[in-house]
Amino acid sequence: MSELKKTITPLYGMLTKTSDAEPVIVRLTQNRDPSSTDNLAYLVQKDEKNIPLGFDTYVVPDHCTETLPSLNNDKRVTYELPQSLSYLHEGDVIRINPRGGEISVIYRHHSPSNSLFLTEQCNSRCVMCSQPPKIQPDSELAEACLEAIPLIDPETEELGLTGGEPTLLDEKFFEILDACKRHLPNTAIHVLSNGRLFNYLSYAQKLAEIDHPDCVIGIPIYSDLAWEHDFCVQATGAYDQTIRGILNLARCGIRIELRVVIHSYSATRLLYLAEFITRNLPFVEHVALMGLEPIGFGKTNLDALWIDPVDYQADLEIAVSRLVEAGMNASIYNHQLCILPTHLWPFARQSISDWKNVYLPECEKCAFQDRCGGFFHSSMRKYSKSIKPIETVLPEHEIIL
Amino acid sequence: MPLDLPLLNSSFNAKDKYRSRVGTSYALLPFKFIKLDHKRYIVTNFVGEYVVLSRTSLHALIQHKLEINSDLYDQLKVKHFIIDGDSTVALDLLACKYRTRHSLLKNLTSLFIFVVSLRCEHSCPYCQVSRQSQDRQAFDMQLTHAEKAIDFVFSSPSPDLKIEFQGGESLLNFELIRWIVERVSHRNDIESRNVSFVIATNLAILNDDILEFCAEYEIDISTSLDGPRELHNANRPRPNKNSYELTIEGIKRVRDRLGNDAVSALMTTTPASLSQPKAIVDEYLQQDFSSIFLRSISPYGFAVKTGVASGYSSEEWIIFYRSALDYIIQINLEGTPFREEYASMLLRKILTPFPTGYVDLQSPAGLGLSCLTFNYDGSIYASDESRMLAEMDDYTFRLGTLDNDTFADVISSEKLIGLLSETMTESMPMCADCGIQPYCGSDPVFHYATQSEIVGHKPTSGFCSKNMEIIKHLIHLLEDHEDSSLVLRSWIS
Incomplete structure (x- = not known):
């Protein structure tokens, strides 16, 4: 068993010094002789000799700049990475803002969980939002995505488009999706949206016109009662818009996933919500029942939102059965195997993005750690009282994975 | 409700702001009923959802006397037997379910x-x-x-x-x-x-x-x-x-x-x-x-x-x-x-x-x-x-x-x-x-x-x-x- 991951992988860092240059978005490479160096930055290895010339941008590990005199004499721009980003690798895509001294990681080549962050603006204000919305204009985020997409490896299996609420970008959102279709024709696209704008049929039709070959819209739903859903997203009328949005998307042949974050407010009607989905929205291709991520508003409101996951397992079991009986695909995200009844294990996914996925020290004693989804890094501030390594071997018939 | 329940941060609206729009009355959507046994009724709507109600509850439902926001009320609402000020999407969903129910007809x-x-x-x-x-x-x-x-x-x-x-x-x-x-x-x-x-x-x-x-x-x-x-x-x-x-x-x-x-x-x-x-x-x-x-x-x-x-x-x-x-x-x-x-x-x-x-x-x-x-x-x-x-x-x-x-x-x-x-x-x-x-x-x-x-x-x-x-x-x-x-x-x- 490899060593357990206990810390976050940072996606943001500070350059060792600032400088007066335009921000750039580059793909890191160690190919010494590429056919074109456009948008490429040469990633210098520690102690590397004979560094190739001809690149506009060089990225070097921390404390190595002085060991590279050949580069310093040059007009070429060199940026020194902080230690925290030393994991960066061939094929990764980063944005460097020299004046602010910031460096942000847009895409990691070796990661299965890459998402482009399209906007921080949102028309909802969910009580558990992990990425609280901001009001300031931020169109540079979408521009950065458009610039980054052609640099991403077309072999990438899946790419998320997230926010904020991506559909608020309007034309820019469709432009980004279209760019994905052109540059990443074999990459599955997973959009996270509250679905509200699709309550305008024309908006759903525009999405359909992009005709992306492999795109799913993941839409959160928190209750079968309109007012309770609206409370959770803090927006009057949101439920009706989202439901009509889902119906419009389905009418346009767009694939839909429903995402139910379970917290103290949504847990009470979980089972009714599952029944509601089977009766009213049976055409969605996947329903994800998700544990809370205690960050952002999820952290701000943690006391009010908190319910120990062991306390809703009975309802979760029935909710999953209802969905499965109805022939629907259900998954459980963000739950640790030791708190799920064993017959829910087949539905549990290792769903937490790799960069923020961690395990507890006691998980090292668990026989099922390698199949368990573990924790959000932010869950370290609060997790179930029932977390307990499964040390004993379970009877074979109890394990179906 | 216990008073010591943890609250949301004060920048968030409380539940009541949204719950209050439900109002104080409801309208009936089309349904039918039949006796299940000596004290209960099967109540169905035209898209095939059902609830089983006691005679007393059935009376209360029909006479518009159900307690607003009670468990039974919510159940009848989400199954589209009643409608109130909360939402109008029930009609879209009923239409969709009715089309689904008859979807084989178009194939002949x-x-x-x-x-x-x-x-x-x-x-x-x-x-x-x-x-x-x-x-x-x-x-x-x-x-x-x-x-x-x-x-x-x-x-x-x-x-x-x-x-x-x-x-x-x-x-x-x-x-x-x-x-x-x-x-x-x-x-x-x-x-x-x-x-x-x-x-x-x-x-x-x-x-x-x-x-x-x-x-x-x-x-x-x-x-x-x-x-x-x-x-x-x-x-x-x-x-x-x-x-x-x-x-x-x-x-x-x-x-x-x-x-x-x-x-x-x-x-x-x-x-x-x-x-x-x-x-x-x-x-x-x-x-x-x-x-x-x-x-x-x-x-x-x-x-x-x-x-x-x-x-x-x-x-x-x-x-x-x-x-x-x-x-x-x-x-x-x-x-x-x-x-x-x-x-x-x-x-x-x-x-x-x-x-x-x-x-x-x-x-x-x-x-x-x-x-x-x-x-x-x-x-x-x-x-x-x-x-x-x-x-x-x-x-x-x-x-x-x-x-x-x-x-x-x-x-x-x-x-x-x-x-x-x-x-x-x-x-x-x-x-x-x-x-x-x-x-x-x-x-x-x-x-x-x-x-x-x-x-x-x-x-x-x-x-x-x-x-x-x-x-x-x-x-x-x-x-x-x-x-x-x-x-x-x-x-x-």
């Missing part, structure tokens, strides 16, 4: 029955088609008719086309089956429909050539198995009194060559069956079937002439059905998955928004819309039962002939539309007000055969009492027996 006919021969080597007294013993010329379907029938099949817009070969004993005219299957498959290279074939046969004359052919074209086999040896052989006489042995042997051969799921069996309940529900179910289990379809006898053909059809009342059949169903549920609870097919179809209508294709549970009736039957003589009937009636010289449900009519002629004929317009349970006398109407259907041929009238008189209809009792029983099990409910729910997927 998907099941086509070819009666390739009326000859049979069995002599069952319950035969519903009045089989013939000789005269190939007179009782086999002619090639010219088969050719026209194929044109007819491909004229249906349905993406799914199922062709079922019936008899008599269909295999007595295997040459014609072979010709039809080859021709349909060839034509489907261009049409690209989802075509499937089923041969209904008693398996008595099955041979290796036939099996090879079925393997090549992935043809499924449907046969008859009435229960244990003694019962089956008594029900299904043939020379040598060995129908059971030939059936079991045939099932084995089909499975060896075509796979376990390639053969299904149907049982028909005779007066002798009534006392042995468990033995019948056991026989199906022993023969390794994963389900059984418990069918009462149809009042057509020899079944009427020989008096078998009137051998038991629908009440007696319901008692038989319920004890068989209880036994099947028990078997499931003991760990063997095994379904009853009729209950499975009803449960899909009760627990899901989807329709079932089963001909006798449609509104409008499945006549012509779900199924068309080409009789051996080239005449076209609205269903399998319709041609059974014709063997009794009653041509009420004959829609035309392959010599003179096209698919469009038949499907848009005044005769068919006239018949269908009298089969909408939504508007039929008594059905219109019935609480189980969303789960039931029309069987105009049954009512015509038993009551000389296609609408029928429901209080004395065997079809009505049968469905009424079974559906109520299923809802009772779903509501009151947690174990049984788990088993029944597992049958819908």
Whole structure:
């Protein structure tokens, strides 16, 4: 068993010094002789000799700049990475803002969980939002995505488009999706949206016109009662818009996933919500029942939102059965195997993005750690009282994975 | 609510801000109800959602006296029995569910029955088609008719086309089956429909050539198995009194060559069956079937002439059905998955928004819309039962002939539309007000055969009492027996 991951992988860092240059978005490479160096930055290895010339941008590990005199004499721009980003690798895509001294990681080549962050603006204000919305204009985020997409490896299996609420970008959102279709024709696209704008049929039709070959819209739903859903997203009328949005998307042949974050407010009607989905929205291709991520508003409101996951397992079991009986695909995200009844294990996914996925020290004693989804890094501030390594071997018939 | 409940950060609105818009009154959406037992009612809406309510709650609901935001209130609201100031999306969802419920209509006919021969080597007294013993010329379907029938099949817009070969004993005219299957498959290279074939046969004359052919074209086999040896052989006489042995042997051969799921069996309940529900179910289990379809006898053909059809009342059949169903549920609870097919179809209508294709549970009736039957003589009937009636010289449900009519002629004929317009349970006398109407259907041929009238008189209809009792029983099990409910729910997927 490899060593357990206990810390976050940072996606943001500070350059060792600032400088007066335009921000750039580059793909890191160690190919010494590429056919074109456009948008490429040469990633210098520690102690590397004979560094190739001809690149506009060089990225070097921390404390190595002085060991590279050949580069310093040059007009070429060199940026020194902080230690925290030393994991960066061939094929990764980063944005460097020299004046602010910031460096942000847009895409990691070796990661299965890459998402482009399209906007921080949102028309909802969910009580558990992990990425609280901001009001300031931020169109540079979408521009950065458009610039980054052609640099991403077309072999990438899946790419998320997230926010904020991506559909608020309007034309820019469709432009980004279209760019994905052109540059990443074999990459599955997973959009996270509250679905509200699709309550305008024309908006759903525009999405359909992009005709992306492999795109799913993941839409959160928190209750079968309109007012309770609206409370959770803090927006009057949101439920009706989202439901009509889902119906419009389905009418346009767009694939839909429903995402139910379970917290103290949504847990009470979980089972009714599952029944509601089977009766009213049976055409969605996947329903994800998700544990809370205690960050952002999820952290701000943690006391009010908190319910120990062991306390809703009975309802979760029935909710999953209802969905499965109805022939629907259900998954459980963000739950640790030791708190799920064993017959829910087949539905549990290792769903937490790799960069923020961690395990507890006691998980090292668990026989099922390698199949368990573990924790959000932010869950370290609060997790179930029932977390307990499964040390004993379970009877074979109890394990179906 | 306890006061020490943790609160959201003060920048967030409290629940009450959103809850208050529900208001203080509600409106009723359309629903119907029927008594379940001495104190409870089944309440259904037109898209097939149900709740079981006490008489007091039903009164409160109707008199607009339900407590707003109570658990019962919320349940009725999310199932779309009532609507209030909270949301208007219920109407969109009801429309969507109603379209879903009737989504099979737009495809028109998907099941086509070819009666390739009326000859049979069995002599069952319950035969519903009045089989013939000789005269190939007179009782086999002619090639010219088969050719026209194929044109007819491909004229249906349905993406799914199922062709079922019936008899008599269909295999007595295997040459014609072979010709039809080859021709349909060839034509489907261009049409690209989802075509499937089923041969209904008693398996008595099955041979290796036939099996090879079925393997090549992935043809499924449907046969008859009435229960244990003694019962089956008594029900299904043939020379040598060995129908059971030939059936079991045939099932084995089909499975060896075509796979376990390639053969299904149907049982028909005779007066002798009534006392042995468990033995019948056991026989199906022993023969390794994963389900059984418990069918009462149809009042057509020899079944009427020989008096078998009137051998038991629908009440007696319901008692038989319920004890068989209880036994099947028990078997499931003991760990063997095994379904009853009729209950499975009803449960899909009760627990899901989807329709079932089963001909006798449609509104409008499945006549012509779900199924068309080409009789051996080239005449076209609205269903399998319709041609059974014709063997009794009653041509009420004959829609035309392959010599003179096209698919469009038949499907848009005044005769068919006239018949269908009298089969909408939504508007039929008594059905219109019935609480189980969303789960039931029309069987105009049954009512015509038993009551000389296609609408029928429901209080004395065997079809009505049968469905009424079974559906109520299923809802009772779903509501009151947690174990049984788990088993029944597992049958819908």
